[in-house]
Amino acid sequence: VPSDYFSPTGQHWGNPLFLWEQMEASGFYWWKLRLRMLFESVDLVLIDHFRGFDQYWAIPATDKTAENGSWVNGPGKKFFDAMIREFGTLPVIAEDLGLITAEVNTMRKECGFPGMKVLQFAFSEDWQQPFLPHNVEFLSVIYTGTHDNNTTKGWWKNVSPEMRQNVSRYLGFETDEESISAALVRLAWMSPANLALAPLQDLLNLDESSRMNLPGTIEGNWLWRCSNEELHSLDPNFLREWTEIS
Structure with a gap:
């Protein structure tokens, strides 16, 4: 993907490009196999980089960064129409973060897929920011942060004083690094x-040393594991109460 919040030189994933014309000619056979296995294994599937089905960022194979690329058309809604004909209603979340066009939003809504809202991205001085809870639409999945974000406690330790003030203004009370995770x-x-x-x-209020992934890097990611002691220290009562209230 081109430059974004996570990487000023873009994210170079090193993936070969799909031959969409051949895939469509097969009725998207391989994709149907892949999704069938996923739907049999999990309750809900996150379609990462959902916008790539509308347009994706293609770069020369020899480039070391993702800066020099161009947008190429993907299969569009006809891909999801084929999947809906095969499986019926699709239990998916559309990852629609980053540079999202009106066409991508239209495709997501026409398919009936919820998009993503991330609270760590919400607290600018623009109170109409779409990630702020009062602006979030029902057809959404809201996160404190995703696997690509810092933990909320780690995020709080690294944001500006102005950002912390915006969070406290929105909450209506002062918070700190020990209470911010529960607040979000x-x-x-x-x-x-x-x-x-x-x-x-975030449920365990862990700091940046427990971050899962740092986009644009290879080493040290996806290593965090929850210990039995940490899991047993989690009090489920506050989640039960908040779930009942909400």
Whole structure:
């Protein structure tokens, strides 16, 4: 993808490009096999980089960064129409973060897929920011942060004083690094979104040393594991109460 919040030189994934014309000629056979296996294994599937089905960022194979590329048309809604004919209603979340066009939003809504809202991205001085809970639409999944974000406690330690002030203004009370995780989890749970998700690290109030992934890097990612002691230290009562209230 081109330059974004996570990487000024873009994200170079090193993936070969799909031959969409051949895939469509086969009736998207391989994709149907892949999705069938996923739907048999999990309750809900996150379609990462959803916008790539409308247009994707293609770069020369020899480039070392993702700066020099161009947008290429993907299969569009006809891909999802084929999947809906095969499976019926699709239990998916559309990852629609980053540079999202009106065409991508239209495709997502026509397919009936919820998009993503991330609270760590919400607290600029623009109170109409679409990630703020009061602006979130029902057809959404709201997160405190995703696997690509810092933990909420780690995020709080690294944001500007102005950002912290914006968070406190929105909450209506002062918070700190020991209480911020619970505060954002509660905001997510009370939002209008159809589904709210929080990483286990935020439920445990862990700092940046427990971050799962740092986009644009290879080493040291996806290593965090929850110990039995940490899991047993989690009090489920506050989640039960907030879920009942919401």
